[in-house]
Amino acid sequence: MTFRPEKWAPLCALLALTPACKHTGDYVWVDDLPQAQQAADKEYIIQSGDTISVRVWNQEGMSAKARVRQDGKISLPFLNDVEAAGIPPNVLARRLQARLKDFIVNPVVTISLEEPKPIQISVLGEVTKPGNVQLEPGAGVIQALGAAGGLNDFASRDMIFVIRQTQPDAGAPLRIRFTYESLTQVRGRAATFRLQSGDVVVVE
Numbered sequence: 001m002t003f004r005p006e007k008w009a010p011l012c013a014l015l016a017l018t019p020a021c022k023h024t025g026d027y028v029w030v031d032d033l034p035q036a037q038q039a040a041d042k043e044y045i046i047q048s049g050d051t052i053s054v055r056v057w058n059q060e061g062m063s064a065k066a067r068v069r070q071d072g073k074i075s076l077p078f079l080n081d082v083e084a085a086g087i088p089p090n091v092l093a094r095r096l097q098a099r100l101k102d103f104i105v106n107p108v109v110t111i112s113l114e115e116p117k118p119i120q121i122s123v124l125g126e127v128t129k130p131g132n133v134q135l136e137p138g139a140g141v142i143q144a145l146g147a148a149g150g151l152n153d154f155a156s157r158d159m160i161f162v163i164r165q166t167q168p169d170a171g172a173p174l175r176i177r178f179t180y181e182s183l184t185q186v187r188g189r190a191a192t193f194r195l196q197s198g199d200v201v202v203v204e
Contacts, residue, residue: 027161027175031188044137046092047197048072048085049117056100057108065114078103089113121195123148125203126155140193142183144201151180151203159204164196 046052048068054076056062066074072085079099084092089111100107118134121144128149135143141162145151157180165173182190195201 027177029177030190030193033176033189043088044113045086045088046084047117050113051115052084052089053112053114054096055110059104062100119195119197121197121199121201123201126152127203128152135195139195141178141190141195141201144195155203157181161202161204162195163200163202165198
């Protein structure tokens with residue numbers, strides 16, 4: 001995908017993140033992130049574009065593999081359209097069990113992720129190939145840097161940031177700082193931090 005610098009000029013002007021406007025600014029070290037934020041990162045949330053398997057124990061006719069549509073729903077036998085996006089698989093399983101009680105006694109439903117939708121992020125700053133990249137869900141910062149060709153000769157190895165908009169109305173995005181050493185040596189919370197769609201990785 002071709003990288004267009006002009007597309008990211010407003011981000012640079014707003015956050016002062018690119019090499020031309022380098023500025024440390026406000027940030028939180030990844031090891032100092034609130035535990036609630038870390039816990040939220042560990043629980044997978046079903047998204048539009050995912051393909052999931054719905055298995056109803058001992059009921060092949062009610063089981064199906066379905067792709068989550070852009071409206072966030074899947075189509076299932078007997079239940080027709082069911083809201084799936086925006087909730088964890090275990091929550092969806094409980095909701096389906098409750099609805100299937102109209103058809104069978106004590107239904108047991110399991111949900112598994114067959115094909116997760118890739119996450120979309122941007123990698124900017126002092127990397128070999130800045131731009132937009134797609135990664136598998138669960139990828140971390142080191143995978144993003146690898147997809148961008150790694151750090152270039154001008155990169156500051158202790159000034160790697162993830163910019164994350166935590167809530168649509170939260171105002172300024174969260175700016176999380178990493179060091180290259182903690183990422184490559186799989187140390188501390190840097191080793192377990194997971195990127196989300198919409199994150200921007202910036203190397204100063």
